[in-house]
Amino acid sequence: MNYVISDVHGCYELFLRILDKIRFSDGDTLYLLGDAADRGPDGISLLLDVMHRKNVVPFLGNHEDMFRRVIRNHENRLSLDERPDARRTFINWTERNGGEVTWRAYLALPEDKQKSIREYLMGLRHFLDLTVNRRRFLLVHAGVGEYARDKRPEDCDLMDLIWTRMDYSKVYYEDRYLVTGHTPTALIDPDCSGKIFRRNNHIVVDCGAVYLGTLGCLCLDTMEEIYVN
Ligand SMILES: [Mn+2]
Secondary structure, X not given: OEEEEOOOOOOHHHHHHHHHHOOOOOOXXXXXXXXXXXXXXXXXXXXXXXXXXXXXXXXXXXXXXXXXXXXXXXXXXXXXXXXHHHHHHXXXXXXXXXXXXXXXXXXXXXXXXXXXXHHHHHXXXXXXXXXXXXXXXXXXXXXXXXXXXXOOHHHOOHHHHHHOOOOOOOOOOOOOEEEEOOOOHHHHOXXXXXXOEEEOXXXXXXXXXXXXXXXXXXXXXXXXXXXXX
16 A cells, blocks of 8 residues: 655654554555654664654755754854854754754764664655556645746756645645645644545645644545544
């Protein structure tokens, strides 16, 4: 089976429980749509786990992107006092976007594990078009930028793919589902609070794990929704 999960945000325990619930095994594939770390407690444990699973396909989220920018500046030994842009990048991630817990955990790791996290972050996928059981899906962390019919993700700016808030009242594609995370479904429609949002060929799987304590998972083969909380 093919499964989609997004925005785990360091809720590693919920993540392990949902894998257990779907009986995730070697024959399955999990598409992890980004924002695996930050805000919640165990993002680094989650990253160290999924990077060793051959059947997890990890995507770039805006949080992974902020993390890797901070790592790059740190590697280049950019002094935060001398480089206002490096300082802004750091503060934006650690203070405004919940990255501090991740950064501390990263710095506490031995060098070989830091290295594997760096390599993992540099190798993340931006989007994926796939067909399962004759249904077509476009998987991407946040969206495809401003509304336009049949927008090609390869023509989108990377920042649009990982930061956009979509217009969920509009159909972007007639022939496929646009499957995203990034925006907790409670913010799209309060009636969908803690549930997967499905309307207008949008499927949003960010149930707000770190805010509401519910992690959702969609099975692309059956369209079944699975939850743990
Ligand atoms: Mn996001």
